[in-house]
Each structure stands twice: as C-alpha cells, then as structure tokens.
Amino acid sequence: IYEKYGVKFHGAFQAAAGEANSAVYLVSVRDFATYGDLLQKMQADTEFMAAQREGGNHIDGNVIQLLTPLPGSAMQ
Secondary structure, three states, X not given: OHHHHOOEEEEEEEOOOOOOOOEEEEEEOOOHXXXXXXXXHHHHOHHHHHHHHHHXXXXXXXXXXXXXXXXXXXXX
C-alpha cells in the first residue's frame, strides 16, 4: 500500500535493545518535497487506515524520525 504514495518499504523491525515495546518501519521517499504532505494523504486513505487497524496496536506510541543519508551512504 505504501507504493501508491511513492514510498519504498524496506522492512519492519522490533527493538531488541533500547526503548522496549517499539517497532521500527524503515521506508524511503525520493526526496524531502515528496515527504511534505505524505502523512496527511495516507491518513486520509481509508484502505491504508484499515490496514493499520488490522495490524493492531503492538507498540506504546509513535516516534517519527526523518533521516537523510550521510555522504557516501549506499542509500543515496
């Protein structure tokens, strides 16, 4: 479902150390401009929200971090 918004899903991970009961979803977008209104569009999509609810609440909350690759990173 991410792909229809131009988001590439790389995987989902459970935190093994650090903050307990956390899930990390690693995704990427083409550039910062693409990210601009992405969350609002996804939250307005009934299919996306249904998929989120179907997954259940397995984490304590949400933390969103916007990462940019360092020079020389393979994820350019």
